[in-house]
Amino acid sequence: MRKTFMMISLLVALSLALTACGGGTATPPPAAEKVTLTIESWRNDDLSIWSDKIIPAFEAKYPNIHVVFAPTAPAEYNGVLNTKLEGGTAGDLITCRPFDASLKLFQSGYLASLNDLSGMENFGDVAKSAWITDDGADVFCVPMASVIHGFFYNKDIFDKYGLQEPTTREEFFAVLQTLKDNGETPLVMGTADQWEAATMGFQNIGPNYWKGEDGRQALIKGTGKYTDEAYVKTLKELADWEPFLPEGFEAVKYPDAQSLFTLGKGAIYPTGSWEISQFEKDAAFKLGIFKPYVEKAGDTCYISDHTDIAIGMNAKTAHSAEAKTFLSWVASDEFAKLYANALPGFFPLSSAAVTLDDPLANEFISWRQECKSTIRNSYQILSRGEPNLENELWRVSAAVINGSLTAEQGAKELQDGLDKWYKP
Amino acid sequence: MRQRSQRRSFPTHVLVFLAPAVLLYSMFMVYPLINSLRLSLFEIGAQNQMSFNGLQNYVKLFSDSNFAPFFWRALKNNFVFFAVHMLVQNPIGLLLAALLAEGGKIRNFFRTIIFMPTVLSVVIIGFIWQLILNPLWGVAESMLKAVHLGYLFGPWLGKPESALVTVSLISVWQFVGIPMILFYAALIGIPDELTEAARVDGATGWDIFWRVKFPLILPTVGIVGILTFVGNFNAFDLIYTMKGANAGPDFSTDIMGTLFYRTFFGQQLQLGNPAMGATVAAMMFLIILTGVLLYMFLWARRVQTYEM
Numbered sequence: 001m002r003k004t005f006m007m008i009s010l011l012v013a014l015s016l017a018l019t020a021c022g023g024g025t026a027t028p029p030p031a032a033e034k035v036t037l038t039i040e041s042w043r044n045d046d047l048s049i050w051s052d053k054i055i056p057a058f059e060a061k062y063p064n065i066h067v068v069f070a071p072t073a074p075a076e077y078n079g080v081l082n083t084k085l086e087g088g089t090a091g092d093l094i095t096c097r098p099f100d101a102s103l104k105l106f107q108s109g110y111l112a113s114l115n116d117l118s119g120m121e122n123f124g125d126v127a128k129s130a131w132i133t134d135d136g137a138d139v140f141c142v143p144m145a146s147v148i149h150g151f152f153y154n155k156d157i158f159d160k161y162g163l164q165e166p167t168t169r170e171e172f173f174a175v176l177q178t179l180k181d182n183g184e185t186p187l188v189m190g191t192a193d194q195w196e197a198a199t200m201g202f203q204n205i206g207p208n209y210w211k212g213e214d215g216r217q218a219l220i221k222g223t224g225k226y227t228d229e230a231y232v233k234t235l236k237e238l239a240d241w242e243p244f245l246p247e248g249f250e251a252v253k254y255p256d257a258q259s260l261f262t263l264g265k266g267a268i269y270p271t272g273s274w275e276i277s278q279f280e281k282d283a284a285f286k287l288g289i290f291k292p293y294v295e296k297a298g299d300t301c302y303i304s305d306h307t308d309i310a311i312g313m314n315a316k317t318a319h320s321a322e323a324k325t326f327l328s329w330v331a332s333d334e335f336a337k338l339y340a341n342a343l344p345g346f347f348p349l350s351s352a353a354v355t356l357d358d359p360l361a362n363e364f365i366s367w368r369q370e371c372k373s374t375i376r377n378s379y380q381i382l383s384r385g386e387p388n389l390e391n392e393l394w395r396v397s398a399a400v401i402n403g404s405l406t407a408e409q410g411a412k413e414l415q416d417g418l419d420k421w422y423k424p
Numbered sequence: 425m426r427q428r429s430q431r432r433s434f435p436t437h438v439l440v441f442l443a444p445a446v447l448l449y450s451m452f453m454v455y456p457l458i459n460s461l462r463l464s465l466f467e468i469g470a471q472n473q474m475s476f477n478g479l480q481n482y483v484k485l486f487s488d489s490n491f492a493p494f495f496w497r498a499l500k501n502n503f504v505f506f507a508v509h510m511l512v513q514n515p516i517g518l519l520l521a522a523l524l525a526e527g528g529k530i531r532n533f534f535r536t537i538i539f540m541p542t543v544l545s546v547v548i549i550g551f552i553w554q555l556i557l558n559p560l561w562g563v564a565e566s567m568l569k570a571v572h573l574g575y576l577f578g579p580w581l582g583k584p585e586s587a588l589v590t591v592s593l594i595s596v597w598q599f600v601g602i603p604m605i606l607f608y609a610a611l612i613g614i615p616d617e618l619t620e621a622a623r624v625d626g627a628t629g630w631d632i633f634w635r636v637k638f639p640l641i642l643p644t645v646g647i648v649g650i651l652t653f654v655g656n657f658n659a660f661d662l663i664y665t666m667k668g669a670n671a672g673p674d675f676s677t678d679i680m681g682t683l684f685y686r687t688f689f690g691q692q693l694q695l696g697n698p699a700m701g702a703t704v705a706a707m708m709f710l711i712i713l714t715g716v717l718l719y720m721f722l723w724a725r726r727v728q729t730y731e732m
Contacts, residue, residue: 247560395670
């Protein structure tokens, strides 16, 4: 018995010693010249774009810095990143989710403040709004891209019936009616996943009713309420879409709707710019886009130009000077141009004028000149409590389209939910 | 002196053999369970600090307007989910088992076919049924139309009034093999002499089943019931796969498992709340525990087990 114990303890001691040695040899020698920066990200779809286009362009300019793009699966990103940050093993550069998730990282001291970063002056307030403390004192991520909401349409179907891109509410419903009378599916959207109703419906057409940033800020300040006319009207509008949706839309999911549209079996698809590359690949017909319609001709138009992705610096990085060099480059025109062209539909947030090769992406971004930009109104501050406003918007928007709630009831439920915890 | 000799004769090898199981089980099952129950008694502050707050989380779960409606709805939905399984899955399982136990050449084939969905991944089941029931390109509608019943079809998975029952029936379809195989095993274990004797006494097939065979498989009925109960109150995957963590439309398919997931891990912009999540988990544990205890004391002790 004693012998066995001896053997075991010897083995344990030996293996410990071995691992210790292993650990010793694994630590890289102190960097002589070349510094390696690692980027944490959830955009594993973009791996080839980063490693083939973006990083080589940066390294050509700064040969002493080597950059590694190390993405995690999107659904696991927040959890993995938190664990890595707590354990001190996270990369030097951190891709930032918008709003509270990143704000929490900053408040916990994991993200560095970037107030004095050169290049930060290239970004406007809306662009920075997703990565700034509530009092506006600290910016902690460099905004990279936003997505713009709008409507895609099938040009072939429009041409067949001699239809024009609608710009007002009246024209929009006239187009829908014509399409319906001719036996087409006018509007392709389902409510099964719920978020389409909120994101592609409510947040898409809504800014024209609540006047973009004015309405959004008013909600945060408490001077505006979801029971105001603007929001009830938006919800009513969604309810009016109902007769033009595909049959059985209550059980139609996002991929179903995408397929229905790209197969040419539907005419108009409310969504956002992120669909560009997928649709251009799948659709065998000519694609067109039009921006969210306004109530009356001549009204100022507003678009949802939603800030989606940014990049910040790990506060505990050993190479903060190099990381800042990289971030300043991300803030530059050069990066904006590279990124926007590599990923049509994800638009740079810097004020630099960028020319895009993709015509649809170009049209989307041209709306920034014609209309005023805003972001989704539930994202900043208002989704911090219980019940969660974003979840409520999903549920209510879908329920209003399905007809299980009226627009007034829906608006009231949204505001009641918000009132429970939010004190402006 | 006597004590000492007892100690010496203590069978140490038993400990050695028990150790791996006890250690692993404690580490991966007992400790997390107790820790989760402990977590439900704490509140987690903004800076991740934990402070003890007794049963406040439970009070919140039962009475707070943010949690109570969700909790009661999830509990109600879970009972509906369970009822569908008890009323549809288990009787069909019993019927199939009785048919299979009668014999016939192709019974092995049917046994395999019917059991097959059980071993398929839930993700595949969810995907297939969503396609079948899809109002745009599903086959369900065209099949109904072929027999002139097209008007019966609706987007069942998308309507608040039908979604829960539809999902429950899909789950029934998947798991009907389990009660079937358990009943089947019990039925073929009944000696032929008993049925032959009953037949000699002039009993019909119906009588033989209900008066001879069924009483003999009552213990299995109990086991199937409690397995269904535990499985249903732990259910999560099928609904998460088909309806997402928000268990739409309008939370009509929200059961304890999805409520737990949303509360604990968060959803989209909703940040996770581990303490409240642990409270929901503790309630699931208590409900299942109550069910199992009821089964053990009210059913398993009373039901007569026959030596055959």
